[in-house]
Amino acid sequence: MEADKNFVVGIFDDEDVLLGAVKKIRDAGVKIHEVYTPFPIHGLDTALGYKMSRLPIAAFMFGMTGTTLALTMMFWMLGVDWPMIIGGKNFTSLPPFIPVTFELTVLLAALGMVGTFMIVSDLKPYKKPRLFDIRTTDDKHVMAIDLAKNTSFSKDQLNGILSEAGAEEVNEKNFD
Amino acid sequence: MSIEEQYTFSPEAKKRLAITAIIGVVLVIVGIVMAMAGGGHGAEDGGHGVNVVSDRALASADAEFASAASEEGGHGSPTWLKRLYVNIWINNVYFIGIAIIGVFFVAIQYAAQAGWSAGIKRIPEAFGYWLPIGGVLTLVMFFVAGGDIFHWTHTDLYVEGGEKYDSIISGKRAYFFWPLTENPGFPFFYVLRMVLYFALWYWFFMMMRKHSLKEDIEGGNQHWYKMRSLSAIFLIIFAVTSSTSAWDWVMSIDTHWFSTMFGWYVFASWWVAGLSMITLIVLALKEKGLLSIVDSNHLHDLGKFVWAFTIFWTYIWFGQFLLIYYANIPEETIYFIERINSSNYSWVFYFNLIINFVLPFLILMTRDAKRHTRFLKLICGMIVIGHWFDFYLMITPGTMQHDGGFGFLEIGMALVFGAGFLYVALTNLAKAPLIAKNHPMLNESLHHHI
Numbered sequence: 001m002e003a004d005k006n007f008v009v010g011i012f013d014d015e016d017v018l019l020g021a022v023k024k025i026r027d028a029g030v031k032i033h034e035v036y037t038p039f040p041i042h043g044l045d046t047a048l049g050y051k052m053s054r055l056p057i058a059a060f061m062f063g064m065t066g067t068t069l070a071l072t073m074m075f076w077m078l079g080v081d082w083p084m085i086i087g088g089k090n091f092t093s094l095p096p097f098i099p100v101t102f103e104l105t106v107l108l109a110a111l112g113m114v115g116t117f118m119i120v121s122d123l124k125p126y127k128k129p130r131l132f133d134i135r136t137t138d139d140k141h142v143m144a145i146d147l148a149k150n151t152s153f154s155k156d157q158l159n160g161i162l163s164e165a166g167a168e169e170v171n172e173k174n175f176d
Numbered sequence: 177m178s179i180e181e182q183y184t185f186s187p188e189a190k191k192r193l194a195i196t197a198i199i200g201v202v203l204v205i206v207g208i209v210m211a212m213a214g215g216g217h218g219a220e221d222g223g224h225g226v227n228v229v230s231d232r233a234l235a236s237a238d239a240e241f242a243s244a245a246s247e248e249g250g251h252g253s254p255t256w257l258k259r260l261y262v263n264i265w266i267n268n269v270y271f272i273g274i275a276i277i278g279v280f281f282v283a284i285q286y287a288a289q290a291g292w293s294a295g296i297k298r299i300p301e302a303f304g305y306w307l308p309i310g311g312v313l314t315l316v317m318f319f320v321a322g323g324d325i326f327h328w329t330h331t332d333l334y335v336e337g338g339e340k341y342d343s344i345i346s347g348k349r350a351y352f353f354w355p356l357t358e359n360p361g362f363p364f365f366y367v368l369r370m371v372l373y374f375a376l377w378y379w380f381f382m383m384m385r386k387h388s389l390k391e392d393i394e395g396g397n398q399h400w401y402k403m404r405s406l407s408a409i410f411l412i413i414f415a416v417t418s419s420t421s422a423w424d425w426v427m428s429i430d431t432h433w434f435s436t437m438f439g440w441y442v443f444a445s446w447w448v449a450g451l452s453m454i455t456l457i458v459l460a461l462k463e464k465g466l467l468s469i470v471d472s473n474h475l476h477d478l479g480k481f482v483w484a485f486t487i488f489w490t491y492i493w494f495g496q497f498l499l500i501y502y503a504n505i506p507e508e509t510i511y512f513i514e515r516i517n518s519s520n521y522s523w524v525f526y527f528n529l530i531i532n533f534v535l536p537f538l539i540l541m542t543r544d545a546k547r548h549t550r551f552l553k554l555i556c557g558m559i560v561i562g563h564w565f566d567f568y569l570m571i572t573p574g575t576m577q578h579d580g581g582f583g584f585l586e587i588g589m590a591l592v593f594g595a596g597f598l599y600v601a602l603t604n605l606a607k608a609p610l611i612a613k614n615h616p617m618l619n620e621s622l623h624h625h626i
Contacts, residue, residue: 042625056542087502095501098494 003148006174007033008158009132010167012141015041021143021165022047028161030153033146036136055113055120062112063105070104071097132173143167179618181466181610185602193595193602200591204260207585211256235430235511235574253324255579261321262575263585267593268317269425270449270567272310273442274597277450278303279381280414283407286400291620292477295469295611299457301388302605303450304381306597311374314425318370325575328352328431334360345431352428369424373417380410388612395614418443426567429574433511437496442570444489448532449563451482452556457601459553466610472547473624479546482556483536490533514573520580524569531562564590 012018019041025032032048078084079092089096118124136142145158153161155172162170253261278300285293322329333342334349350357354365383406391399419439427438435441455478461467500508515521536555545551572580612618 052543060541088504095494095498098498 001148001151003146004175006147007132007172008145008147008155008162009171009173010143010145010162010165011133011135011169011171012143012166013139013168014166015141017166018141018143019043019047021162021167024165025143025145025161030145030158030161031149033144033149036132036142036144038136038139038141041141055117058116059109059113062116063109065112066105066108067101069108070101074100130175133171144173178468179611179613179622181468183461183466183602183606183610185606189602190599193599197592197595197599200588200593200595203584203588204263204592205588207583207588208256208260210583211259211585212254235433235507235514253321255576258321258324259576259579259581259585260589261317261324262572262580263589264313264317265321265325265425265575266564266567266571267589268310268313269571270446270564271306271593271597272314273446274450274453275303275306275310276377276414276418277446278454278601279307279377279384279410280447281450281454282384283380283410283414286404286407287411289404289617291617292474292624294615294617294621295467296454296458296474296478297388297612297615298605298608298610299461300450300454301385301608302601303453304378304385305604306600307374307378307381309596309600311378314370314374315367318367325571326428326431327574328428329363331360348431366424369420373421376413376417380406380413384410389608391614392609392612393614397616400616418446426570429571430511432507435496435500435508435511437492437499441489441492441496444485444492445563445566448482448485448489449560451478451485452559452563454478455482455552455556456560457605459549459556461610462549469611469622473626474621475549475552476543476546476626477624479540479552482552482559483540483546486533486536486540486559490529490537493529493533514577515569518573518578520578521569521573524565524582528562528565528569531558532566 010021012021015037018035018037022032022035022044026047026049035044035048037044074097075092083091085091086096131137132144133140133142143162145162147155147158150158159170281293281300282297284290285297317325327333328345328348330340332338332340334346335341336346349360350365352363352366353360356362356364384403387399387403387406419442422439422442426442427434455475458467458470458475458478462470497512500512515525536559539551540546540555545555568582568586615621
């Protein structure tokens with residue numbers, strides 16, 4: 001069976017039930033593809049066993065790129081390419097460069113972080129969103145289980161596990 | 177997990193603090209003897225070769241006065257005594273700052289209706305008991321050593337046509353001497369402000385403490401509401417008095433110089449040092465097995481506070497430095513020239529930036545560092561020491577000029593004050609339950625999760 005195509009989808013109404021269900025279902029050995037919720041649920045990421053995001057590391061790298069870029073740019077422009085006397089100061093001196101360095105550091109860190117996040121989360125423009133259930137945009141929580149990744153369970157077994165864990169509705173969803 | 181906890185100030189801890197204080201006193205005595213043996217030369221030759229400042233205008237006085245002072249051997253007291261006074265003043269201002277930050281921290285939590293800090297609020301609360309001691313010490317020190325610390329106290333500066341007449345300081349005399357502006361003698365307005373700061377701060381602290389302790393017995397929400405009102409009023413008062421006290425106690429040493437950022441600068445320094453002190457005591461209590469309700473989430477919040485305000489301090493530091501650097505007005509730049517171009521203080525100037533910004537900024541940046549006690553303890557300890565140096569750098573160059581130094585006297589005095597402060601804080605921490613069990617937001621603190 002091909003991965004990322006055929007899913008069993010459980011609909012949950014209450015976030016506390018959902019949190020309990022995530023724990024129960026993972027304990028049963030089922031691999032959860034993803035949980036979609038209309039609002040952030042505290043503790044869901046730990047319940048799903050997500051690892052710490054590495055986004056902060058990326059942000060630091062982008063920030064350092066900004067720092068380096070700003071300092072190189074200003075030292076080259078005002079020290080090498082076109083030295084100018086401003087306010088009777090040296091051609092190149094650190095204090096007046098600090099604000100620009102700070103701004104570029106923050107700018108590159110922020111833009112880089114947004115870009116990285118969009119790439120990692122597969123949020124490119126014109127991407128047609130894949131909705132497991134339209135009600136996740138309103139008031140229902142949706143748990144998707146990839147059939148291809150849970151071959152040790154039958155479809156009926158998964159339905160049973162989801163219903164037992166508190167899903168008020170269990171559907172099937174196939175993407176082409 | 178228990179919310180019925182009681183801290184006891186054990187005899188061992190008392191002994192350790194006493195030993196620290198005794199070591200401090202011994203170091204102070206050694207330092208005084210060394211200063212007596214080596215002192216006085218600055219007074220005789222009127223400046224060493226290493227001293228860049230002596231032939232320029234000082235931030236605290238004009239050039240004529242500076243040379244006159246050198247010939248006469250300073251402001252009267254011998255160098256070692258002056259250095260002792262200045263050291264007491266540095267530590268006094270620093271620890272008063274940490275004490276009032278304890279009150280300020282509690283007030284901020286109430287005004288912001290914060291829940292996470294409900295479990296640790298007894299610790300900053302205990303800091304406030306240092307205020308009366310600091311207040312008495314400040315008044316006594318001003319009357320005993322005011323002439324050695326504050327150049328502006330010399331009344332001959334205000335005699336028009338006199339030999340030592342200083343038109344700039346004379347222009348500022350109303351701020352010190354009002355209502356005796358025309359005939360400066362007793363700095364009435366200055367002393368009045370000093371008394372007012374302590375009276376106001378201590379009154380608000382006592383009121384907040386009273387409600388806090390009553391809440392333990394009576395319960396209910398009414399004390400929380402009263403605390404919130406008190407906090408809001410205190411914050412307004414502290415917004416003004418933190419700035420003016422910084423001008424009075426620190427900036428007026430360099431009477432010629434002024435900076436509009438200075439009140440904020442001193443506040444930022446106090447604030448981050450106070451936050452670090454709170455965090456250190458929380459960590460120490462946790463190590464003893466107390467404060468079981470405080471977990472890595474609360475520590476993370478404290479760590480974020482410390483980290484954020486090291487950056488805030490640096491921002492203020494740089495805001496003050498950059499404007500003075502750019503404007504390049506001699507009477508303003510002299511303040512930094514005295515510090516950077518002096519063999520006595522230039523290392524402190526750079527050390528100050530490294531220990532208070534570079535290291536905390538890089539080490540405490542990650543989430544894990546803020547949640548793990550080892551890093552947090554390292555950085556908070558560094559900051560408490562680092563901001564002592566910040567105050568050293570604000571106060572010493574203007575008072576000691578080229579006779580200043582860093583040695584046993586400085587270390588010893590800091591140990592004496594540190595031990596004294598901790599003794600007072602811990603004694604009063606032991607007098608009340610460690611956790612405010614009827615705090616309406618304690619439950620939120622118990623379930624705090626970030």
